Structures are given as structure tokens and as C-alpha cells.
Amino acid sequence: MGVVRTGALLDRIDFTAGEAVLFPGKADNLYRLRAGLVRLYTVDDDGVGVTLRYVKPGAYFGEERLTSRPRRYFAEAVTRSSVEVVDPDALSADEQRLLSGLLAMALDSMGRSMHRLAGKPFRARIAAELLELADSELARRVGNVSEIRITHDELATAVGSVRETVTKVIGELARLGAINSGYGKITVRDLRVLREVAGE
């Protein structure tokens, strides 16, 4: 994942699971996730949130610092996270190149999310969200399955829906053999089925 050189590293801040990391407002610094999982999300007028993207270790957020635009999203630590505060002007040429590549990957991830939001039913959105999380700090391997620590409420917030809809879809995915649902956790049993439902 590489390490930001000392010259560009301004500070390091630790967050507990569920803690707010950034609020909308004036852009201040560039941030790089050292460990954990951070979710960037926006909230509409009715208070319904939708995930813009997940930030995984090594990736940057707060990139509006590179523009003259304000920050328009919230960032929250999904798991215990360690965040580096980075001075973009002090990055080396190699770090700059890496930053561009990571921003390009973020654009690709958001493109896929928009595709799902626009064209796909809720079942595909939820399946895609679980696929994304199965490969994150929120999940742990138990034998050859992946156990994601998430409630139906949290999943609803992430995909811009309500708990009742999520619970219905989770039941469908369980009947398809893709997952098992337990208290505060979802176990991914068959990635292939989940990918099919997500349309990937």
C-alpha cells in the first residue's frame, strides 16, 4: 500500500466504529486511510442517506481539497479506523501518480454505484453492497465463508432504503442460498449467486 512520506504526513487520527470523521463544509485537508473502513455518504432532504463510496486502507478521501469546491458529503468510520492527514502539496511525484490512480479507481466505483442506482432493482443494490463489504474490514473469514457485521438498519441506510425493504430482500437472498442472516451479522455463503443477483 506504500507509506506517505513524513513531509506530507501532517497528523494521524484514530476513530472508533460509528464515529463521524468528516462533515460537509469547507474543504480542509486531504485524508488517507491507514487502517479500517470509512464510508462516504450523502443525505437527501428526507434524511435518507446513500453511500457514495467506501474507502479502504491505502485510499484517499477529502479530495475536494484539490479543487475550489466545498465538501458535500459525510464520512464515518464503519470500523475502528486510523486516518492520516496529508498535505497534498508535499506529495512526491510517485505519490502524486498513486493519488491520481486511486482517484480514478474511486470514479470507477462511483460509476458502478450510479449504474446500480439508476437501472437496477433494490435486490441488486443490496447484493452489490454486501459484495463490497465482504471484502472489507467489516467482514471476517469464518472457515470458507465471510461474516459481515451489519444490521438491517445499517444496510438500509447504506443503500438508501428502509429496514422493512432490506429485511424482505435479505430473506430472498437467504432462500437463494447466497447468504445467511443472523443477529447483527450476515454471512456470505455463495459469492457466485450474490454476484449474479448484483448483475456483476
Next chain:
Amino acid sequence: MGVVRTGALLDRIDFTAGEAVLFPGKADNLYRLRAGLVRLYTVDDDGVGVTLRYVKPGAYFGEERLTSRPRRYFAEAVTRSSVEVVDPDALSADEQRLLSGLLAMALDSMGRSMHRLAGKPFRARIAAELLELADSELARRVGNVSEIRITHDELATAVGSVRETVTKVIGELARLGAINSGYGKITVRDLRVLREVAGE
């Protein structure tokens, strides 16, 4: 908007209005718009397209070239466009910095689009699309109003809807005094009203 140095500029290609610029597939080069307007869009299983973002002169697209991921979108020239083919490895440090900033702006634009897609009714989406286009090559100033050359069909494709819905919404926006609708064109009369409907 600055000029890419000769060392990084591999080629220049001109496109007529409506011509396809890129298809989904293997990432090949990085592209920079010299003049015109390019739309990046994705198409769902039902053939409904949705705009990911508009590329305006000076901005880059094809940024998946900076990652190991494939291209998942289409690009089309909305107006007559001139596109530069750029070698990302030959960019100077300043150009690299500019590229990061432009990719960060693209992330901000896509974040706003996702916010609209997720939370807002169609009226807000269409108003926002018109606001975006009022400041593009597709528009020309006539006195103190902005005239956008676009049909209801094209607008429907851009926002992932059908012509009938767009025609109904355009009628509502016209009654609010925000726009006038003519044959193959929409005239923006009151930016303030349009911004209000778009929720900006």
C-alpha cells in the same frame, strides 16, 4: 486551461456531434478534451442510459487507464469535439497535480449526480441536467438567456427516463417561468428558479 506538453500528447482526434468516442472495454489511453462537450454514460440491461458526467474543455476522461480496471462506460461527443490522446506517464509534475484536481472535481460532480439519483424526484434531475448544460458547448447565449440545443428524447436518455416524462416535466418548468421549450431547444429564462427546483 493550460496545454499538455508535446511529450505527453500522442494524438488529436476530431468528432462530429453525436459521434461515439469510447466504448466499454479494455482501458487504452488517457484522454483530454480540447474543445467541445463529451458525455460519459452507462446503459442498464433495459437499454436505459444514465449520464455519469459531462467532460468540458480542459478536463480528462478515460482515467481507468491509471488503474488496472476495464472501462465500463460509453463516451459520446455531444457537440463537435476535439480530443487529445495523452500518455499519463509523460505528464510533468504540474500536469499530474492538475490531473488529480480534475479527477477530484469529477468525483464531486458524480457525488452530486448520485445525490440527485438517490433522493430527488425526476423534476430535480431534469432541472439539474439543464443547469449543467446551460454552461456547456451545447448552449449559446441569446441576449441574457441561455439556449440549449437538446430534444426531449435526448434529455430523457441523459437522465435515464422516457420522452413522455420529460415532456411533462418540461411543461411544469415552463409554467414556473424557469424555461421556454421550443423545437429541438430549451431556453433557460430564470436560473434562480431552475436552481431551486434542482435543490442546489
